[in-house]
Amino acid sequence: MLYLGSRTVTYSPAYTLVPTYECFNRCSYCNFRDDPGTSPWMTLLQAEAVLKPLHSQGVCEILILSGEVHPQSSRRAGWFQRIYDLCELALDLGFLPHTNAGILSYAEMALLKKVNVSMGLMLEQLTPKLLDTVHKHAPSKLPEVRLQQLEWAGELQIPFTTGLLLGIGETQQDCWESLEAISQIHQRWGHIQEVILQPHSPGSQQISNAPAFDVYQLPEVIASSREILPSDITIQIPPNLVTDASWLLACLDAGARDLGGISPKDEVNPDYPHPDYQKLSEILEPAGWELVPRLPVYPKYDNWLSQELQTVVRAIAQTVNPMVQCYQGHERQTRR
Numbered sequence: 245m246l247y248l249g250s251r252t253v254t255y256s257p258a259y260t261l262v263p264t265y266e267c268f269n270r271c272s273y274c275n276f277r278d279d280p281g282t283s284p285w286m287t288l289l290q291a292e293a294v295l296k297p298l299h300s301q302g303v304c305e306i307l308i309l310s311g312e313v314h315p316q317s318s319r320r321a322g323w324f325q326r327i328y329d330l331c332e333l334a335l336d337l338g339f340l341p342h343t344n345a346g347i348l349s350y351a352e353m354a355l356l357k358k359v360n361v362s363m364g365l366m367l368e369q370l371t372p373k374l375l376d377t378v379h380k381h382a383p384s385k386l387p388e389v390r391l392q393q394l395e396w397a398g399e400l401q402i403p404f405t406t407g408l409l410l411g412i413g414e415t416q417q418d419c420w421e422s423l424e425a426i427s428q429i430h431q432r433w434g435h436i437q438e439v440i441l442q443p444h445s446p447g448s449q450q451i452s453n454a455p456a457f458d459v460y461q462l463p464e465v466i467a468s469s470r471e472i473l474p475s476d477i478t479i480q481i482p483p484n485l486v487t488d489a490s491w492l493l494a495c496l497d498a499g500a501r502d503l504g505g506i507s508p509k510d511e512v513n514p515d516y517p518h519p520d521y522q523k524l525s526e527i528l529e530p531a532g533w534e535l536v537p538r539l540p541v542y543p544k545y546d547n548w549l550s551q552e553l554q555t556v557v558r559a560i561a562q563t564v565n566p567m568v569q570c571y572q573g574h575e576r577q578t579r580r
């Protein structure tokens with residue numbers, strides 16, 4: 245089905261900071277984690293050295309993406325504080341933080357709201373049968389716990405990104421039910437900015453040899469998702485995982501409108517480098533699509549942010565010219 249929306253496709257000029265790769269979960273498809281205690285935590289000095297040159301590269305969003313320290317661990321408070329401090333540092337240096345650090349307590353989420361313009365957590369899939377397979381050793385992947393995270397984010401008025409991981413053992417019906425659940429939560433709180441549809445793409449570090457999701461099915465999944473999700477939720481696809489240019493265009497025709505954070509390295513799928521702006525434009529523009537940068541928070545959520553955060557958002561939106569266009573462009577899009 246052809247989805248007739250705007251011909252604007254957005255992406256976020258981003259850089260990913262990883263406070264730590266250590267994670268107490270062991271999802272069988274993971275290409276990110278290290279065992280607890282084996283991955284040194286990023287220091288603020290290291291982060292500062294990485295962040296400072298990024299302004300000249302047009303980066304606006306700092307995605308803080310972390311493995312999880314167990315909630316009962318004596319190291320949990322230090323882990324959380326490091327994430328908080330990295331967000332604060334990124335803000336102080338004039339960037340917009342967006343944290344995805346897995347499952348958080350309500351209090352942790354409320355604290356991170358102060359130093360993030362938006363946050364994220366993949367719902368992945370709701371079906372409990374994955375707890376016997378890919379999530380057998382991943383206590384954080386309890387479906388009800390992840391749904392609760394989405395609820396809390398809504399209650400706390402945190403602009404939020406979530407998404408599905410496709411091809412990890414779910415059926416199509418499971419997929420539609422996961423999307424329905426996202427829709428229902430969004431209808432209560434109105435806080436979901438984007439839903440990512442991420443095809444499982446095997447990498448060199450994962451323990452399972454499960455096959456990749458067939459990306460040629462992705463346009464069909466996008467079209468169905470577009471019908472299930474409320475129209476003010478943008479569908480995002482990772483362009484590095486859809487390497488066939490004609491199929492990337494088919495994904496847009498089906499209703500995807502965002503390509504997510506484009507960063508030098510996709511930390512979740514390190515075997516699949518991101519195409520740069522130039523390469524993406526060469527694919528999109530001849531087909532009549534305009535590729536524009538966006539901020540990690542949509543303008544309609546401006547008054548959910550503290551005055552301090554609003555000041556940083558406005559400064560970035562106004563100093564980077566294309567951002568202003570994008571900022572306004574999304575406003576038009578979300579008001580349709």
Ligand code: SF4
Nearest residue numbers: 267269270271274277
């Ligand atoms: S996918 Fe996320 S939660 Fe699962 S092991 Fe990897 S880092 Fe941990």
